Amino acid sequence: MRRALLAALIAALVVAPAAAACPRTSVGDLEDEVQCLECGVPLQLATESPQANRERALIARLVGSCASKDEIKDRLVAEFGPRVLTTPDDDGFDLAAWVVPVAALLAGAVAIGLTARRWRRSRRNGAEPTPSGDGGRLDADIERYDL
Amino acid sequence: MKRLLAPLPIALLTGLFALFALLVYGLVAGGAERRAGESSQLTEGSSAPALTLPLLSGRGRRSLADYRGKVVVLNFWASWCEPCRDESPLLERWHERIEKDGGAVLGVNVLDVSDDARAFAARYGLRYPLLRDRDGRTLKDFEVAGQPWTFVIGRDGRITAVRRGPVDDAFLREEVLPLTGSAS
Numbered sequence: 001m002r003r004a005l006l007a008a009l010i011a012a013l014v015v016a017p018a019a020a021a022c023p024r025t026s027v028g029d030l031e032d033e034v035q036c037l038e039c040g041v042p043l044q045l046a047t048e049s050p051q052a053n054r055e056r057a058l059i060a061r062l063v064g065s066c067a068s069k070d071e072i073k074d075r076l077v078a079e080f081g082p083r084v085l086t087t088p089d090d091d092g093f094d095l096a097a098w099v100v101p102v103a104a105l106l107a108g109a110v111a112i113g114l115t116a117r118r119w120r121r122s123r124r125n126g127a128e129p130t131p132s133g134d135g136g137r138l139d140a141d142i143e144r145y146d147l
Numbered sequence: 148m149k150r151l152l153a154p155l156p157i158a159l160l161t162g163l164f165a166l167f168a169l170l171v172y173g174l175v176a177g178g179a180e181r182r183a184g185e186s187s188q189l190t191e192g193s194s195a196p197a198l199t200l201p202l203l204s205g206r207g208r209r210s211l212a213d214y215r216g217k218v219v220v221l222n223f224w225a226s227w228c229e230p231c232r233d234e235s236p237l238l239e240r241w242h243e244r245i246e247k248d249g250g251a252v253l254g255v256n257v258l259d260v261s262d263d264a265r266a267f268a269a270r271y272g273l274r275y276p277l278l279r280d281r282d283g284r285t286l287k288d289f290e291v292a293g294q295p296w297t298f299v300i301g302r303d304g305r306i307t308a309v310r311r312g313p314v315d316d317a318f319l320r321e322e323v324l325p326l327t328g329s330a331s
Binding site for chain 1: 158159166169258259260282
């Protein structure tokens with residue numbers, strides 16, 4: 001009797017935290033990241049499509065079985081292929097979809113920084129007194145036009 | 148010239164060129180996709196596109212080329228498609244009917260959950276070969292815009308009839324029997 005009670009207590013201690021963490025996500029949480037393949041829009045916009053409803057039912061089943069968001073997405077990709085996700089994958093050619101915008105932003109920031117520095121330097125040079133006489137002016141002009 | 152060769156203009160020009168190339172690629176790829184969706188060149192008399200897919204059971208693959216020399220009723224379906232429920236038992240009966248005369252019904256399950264599709268096949272007792280197109284890539288090749296959608300393909304691999312929507316006994320009798328040479 002005591003052993004049975006002890007076993008039940010251990011089982012409760014092991015199962016209770018897992019049960020408390022379930023469900024780990026919701027259908028609504030995934031609807032904007034999953035595509036209705038028949039209608040070509042995210043699931044949250046496909047309210048009437050039977051194909052979207054079938055995807056929703058699968059997600060609900062997986063949510064009910066305590067699968068995490070990533071596990072559900074993996075299962076959806078296994079069922080329908082990578083096109084089922086609205087966000088591109090983070091490896092292979094799809095990685096470019098993440099890298100290119102970040103690289104473009106960085107390049108833009110660097111370009112603005114360099115332009116600002118050059119502009120500041122040219123202003124500082126412009127404020128300096130030019131050497132007197134025609135020769136000095138000619139030198140200053142040549143330097144300004146970078147010939 | 149010296150200014151153009153400076154690192155900053157080179158970086159900017161390269162970036163602009165890369166963005167332009169991406170834009171052109173996007174337009175060309177999108178345009179090709181749109182054209183494929185809009186034009187309908189797959190009519191009676193056209194050669195059936197190639198098709199190779201895994202079996203729904205998960206045991207091996209099957210190709211349309213395997214059926215060369217046979218009359219094929221190629222049916223695109225899904226378990227979530229309501230009219231497919233009505234026509235599936237009919238297709239099963241027709242598969243049994245034409246099999247001995249060198250005919251076959253071939254089902255292509257599209258955009259479906261595999262367990263649901265298998266449950267559907269078991270529920271309606273479908274014994275004809277069922278292929279699985281999980282992401283619907285063959286829909287574009289066959290210009291299929293909905294389910295069910297059925298093609299009758301002759302022994303020479305040419306499409307002889309297309310039915311957009313559920314097939315019925317009259318359609319199959321009219322389109323399939325003359326090809327198999329069976330008595331009506």
